Amino acid sequence: MINIPQINVLVVDDSPLTRKVLKMLIESDESLNVIGVARDGIEAIEKANALNPDVITMDIKMPNMDGLTSLQYIFEEKNIPVIIVSSLGERGSLIAYEALELGAFDYIEKPDDLYYLKDELIKKIHAAYIFSQSEKAKKEFFSEKEISYETKEKKVIETPSSMDFYGVAIGISTGGPRTIYDVLPKLPANLNAAVFIVQHIPEKFTRTYAERLNNSCELNVVEVENDMEVKPGYVYVGKGGYHLKLRKGLNGLRIMLSKTPKHIFMPSVDVMMESVLEHFDNKTVGVLMTGMGNDGANAMVKIKERNGYTIAESEETAVVFGMPAEAIRLGGVNIVLPSYNIADEIIKKVGLRNG
Template sequence: MNNRLKVLIVDDSAFFRRRIAEMLEEEQAIEVVGVAENGHEAVEQNRLLRPDVITMDVEMPVMDGITAVKTIMAEQPTPILMFSSLTQEGARATFEALDAGALDFLPKQFYSAEGRKAAAEVLIKRVLAIGQRHGKSQQRVHAGVIKRSEPKAESTTRAGAYKLVAIGASTGGPVAVQKLLSSLPAGFELPILVVVHMPGSFTTAYAERLNMQCSIAIKEARDGDRLEAGQAYVAPGGYQVILERQNQEVVIREVVIRIVEGDGRISYRPSVDVSFGSAARLFTDKVLAIVLTGMGADGKQAAKLLKEGGSTVWSQDEESCVVYGMPQSIEKAGLSDRVLPLDDIGPALSKVV
């Protein structure tokens, strides 16, 4: 029986279709079952081939990627990984595709920036992650799933004790963060630091989009920004974000955001560990940190620092994650005070704050 993950590749460039197919076919667990040159062909091939995952270009003739995603999600929902150019227009179109139902994205330039071998690893891991997540959901296989935890007494009696909310995410993060922030009321009282693994050219458009969609104010963080109550700051892609105090007393208005190049040995820019770690050192027991969907374990080390200082850590539950890597690492290490489905995090956050 063939248990390989079936992938449909959609792109109007024959070169890119061939390049993606070659990379994916290096993985024995993946089978490329078809290709399509535009969105219309993608819809037809999805009906015929019933792939487990679709890789989809944003800009195509006949039918563009966004329209194709909407049609596929209405007819026969399938996990979709978008590819887009590293431009402001490409970023905006990608976020429209995510709104339409795509699960994640990669910039088309990933294969030239990473090198052949590293690029193939990135692509394969991303496709397997969203494909396997979909398979579990479809088959309702939840063996070994960590059950949702009830809030500990400490996390429900500290209302008003926090000075900062810190949110970290990776794969599936842009949509998850949008859902969380859009559920917060206009009068939300704390500053929020948002760290999502994303290219630099995307975070500006992402922050602008969130600011239009949410009741709270949202901006891309800039070096020298002072934390303001009720303001969310999106860490810019390609850099590390750390928090510094301007004097001995940790007053919100005296805390400044610093944007730095960071250590080349750290894989992620921005890194949840780096930003959360600076918050742990600055605010000790006054941080409410939330780890959302994502591959890997970025955030785990900083969560340990936060817990040691007396701060609170929440994590997203497996069923609502696109990829249960980052939240799982937090929960398995015993660092999560609450494990919550995505739709419950915003209301719970508003209640506690």
Template sequence: MKTKVLIVDDSAVVRNLLSSILSKDPSIEVIGTAPDPYIARDKIVKYHPDVITLDVEMPRMDGITFLKKLMKHFPIPVVIVSSLTPKGAITTMKAFEAGAVEVIAKPEMDITKGLEIVSARIIEKVKIAATAKVKKRDARKEAVDKRRQPLTTKALAQSTNKIVAIGASTGGTEAIREVLISMPANSPGIVIVQHMPEKFTKMFAKRLNEQCAMDVKEAREGDGVYPGVVLIAPGNHHMVLKRSGARYYVKLNQNPPVFHQRPSVDVLFESVATYTGANSVGVIMTGMGADGAGGLLKMKEAGAKTIAQDEKSSIVFGMPKEAIKLGAAQKVISLSDIPQAILSSCR
């Protein structure tokens, strides 16, 4: 059965290009396009799409408002099609918080040339989104969740040499947020790879920093990994952990993608296994594919504590599943239990 896609974008050029690109794949059927959310709403009711691609910067009704209404009444996997501007990045982060599962970056270059170049990636992201589990969202519950206080914990001074490494992909932006808002300010240093296009990771880190007790930032070359600090790998760069004496720090590179990803979870996890041994905790979360599974196994073999998100709480149970199949995960637990498990593993 084909994946039915509805394209929502106020630009006729983008609608036509996306329709042309997606129609090239025999497993995808573009069941319609819409220039604004009002027309999209009617087509959703009529055609029941499996996936929606959505431009969040539109007239008549902005994409975030539409997305919130959609998740309340018709929860459907949504792929955001966003510009690479700072405003576009901010809006994309809000879209993830409202329930979107993936993002496609509109290239800065000539749009026709750019979208054709990334057509394979667009098709891949739509297919991944089609596998995502999207549930109805209660706005009141969301508001309570965002006010959640960090876990109270005993002093973690004895564990300042611990490093926590987290990897995620589809559905990971909200899963990572849920973990980090529960972490106290004195938590061990955390390094994170979230599969995300270049220029979006900086805004992702900024949004998290506004919501978390820990200091969250996009990693730069040579940044130290200290208690209370979270480093997010920048898009289009691998991030590796290094050690100099008692000091941990990160280095960035643009070596070839691993599992078609840069940054790659495997690259991070393998470096953590090499330089921290048993002084680390590895966490693999929601996402499609196998990136991170082998690296988590290397962390476990080096003596680290390892955790995988369970199927029920994962938007896409791909990366955790592959890690579990390899025997890399010592614990398989719900997303809501991961923060406490990390803190317990660091004592």
């Protein structure tokens, strides 16, 4: 792990008490320094320009100018990572999701007791800073070892699939709500595949995520429900708080929502990919994109071993080169591509349906 220098943080919130508590929580880590605070979006823009912080924490609902508007002004002038720290209401949830689409680094739901934020807040500030720095720093953040693109040779297990279409399993996390638009809208309505996607995102966002993607895609994008039929031409978005699994029904494949196994992520990319592989065998295409950690990396190895096909997003476009880097390190990747080339590779592999 690299030595992280002093990281300067700007805290933006309309509540004096919240500003005070956030400052205290952030500065409990000796490498973090709150360089300034702002009461609304206008002051946030002014202080971002004057103080040039390394990371900004931003509330959404504020007087004079809200966080979403302020975010857009800041991004026009500065390349400063912004972490949204806000309470979730129905309307607030939609705006927070829009912030992620606009390029906010991450989102933290503000609990009633702010002290529960401490560990998550510090971790995400460090991550936001690291990923705004050099490519070398990004690599070192995840591992002291250099990442190799040479995949390990694995024994291929021949398991011909009886399915007449493919299963495309996509795992994506930090930076995903924006990056996924490089892929899904480019897939045609007659794609010879059903697409399954797990996006690590707060539980209340998955329906909004699916609805907004559906407005931009030729494929039908739906948030999964239990016992939903699996058909080609659809994108099935994992439901917050449940694993996305498949089961064989009397009339083909059905969606199965599950609370097991217990996992840090609900839904989990590994769980989803392994279930897709169980039913699609060598007609499984695994895609692992931007995100922290290693969720999905082990499943990518299994897909490749079963003679499926695996694609990892390259460091060139990944906001966070964590999940795809781990899949590469484990030898679970057939090809590494920037996000804007992934859709073409999927089409090339699965083909199009007639009629």
